[in-house]
């Protein structure tokens with residue numbers, strides 16, 4: 633069942649709607665037209681008690697004032713582009729350097745702050761559309777973006793992305809949900825598994841150095857589930873740069889989940905599936921309690937963790953990484969599934 637309501641008005645005066653997708657077990661997902669944002673996911677714990685497992689905001693004002701992309705659709709290029717520039721066929725493009733004036737982070741936030749057009753597809757799906765003009769944030773091509781959200785009966789939220797540009801360009805889309813399966817506190821006790829033998833170490837600007845480093849014997853080894861907090865404060869150069877985990881993992885080929893998370897007290901279990909080659913694990917390290925989130929509670933350090941499925945960061949400048957360039961008229965597609973259950 634899908635219900636549409638008015639959510640609020642942006643500072644610019646645009647009306648924003650909230651769509652609630654609900655299945656027969658009362659699992660519910662709230663999606664905003666602002667940023668095509670997954671605002672809340674209500675799932676039962678092992679005793680049948682429901683909680684919202686996304687850290688974020690309950691007002692539009694919160695999103696506009698405090699957002700670190702909580703729940704948002706991110707693009708055109710999720711994650712970072714070094715120096716805010718790259719070339720395609722010998723033409724250099726300078727894109728928004730919205731991170732400390734040095735890097736382009738999350739495509740300059742255009743998609744995340746746009747108000748998308750929404751359509752109800754059927755009883756469990758909605759589609760959101762946004763057209764980004766040629767040159768937006770410095771990126772080439774007018775691009776038609778589409779994101780479809782489907783809530784299945786097995787409590788899987790499927791997010792399908794597509795984009796078609798009228799010029800050769802780069803596309804890397806993700807969702808930036810901050811999960812907290814307890815619905816409160818921090819996420820350090822969540823037991824996380826990531827099916828990755830390697831990750832991409834970063835420099836001081838959080839740009840991959842180009843090395844594909846084995847996780848073996850490092851705090852980045854999540855191949856067997858372990859509490860996020862176990863090694864997060866280990867003496868490690870990479871953790872020091874990110875103030876915790878803020879790194880891309882190179883996913884192993886598999887039909888199974890690329891990541892799982894289990895919260896022992898509630899018994900809630902999350903499985904993540906994707907057709908993409910990377911995932912950014914970000915453990916909310918830069919949250920410091922000064923921003924106010926849902927229910928007026930401060931967003932504390934490690935309030936949520938993100939599993940941002942993606943192409944590796946800075947791909948347009950790293951020819952050795954899998955590429956995300958699309959030709960004019962070529963359709964970019966990707967799909968990520970977040971499935972909830974209890975154990």
Ligand code: BGC
Nearest residue numbers: 700701711878912914918940
């Ligand atoms: C980045 C973090 C950043 C966060 C919020 C993540 O994808 O890797 O460094 O703080 O997004 O912008």
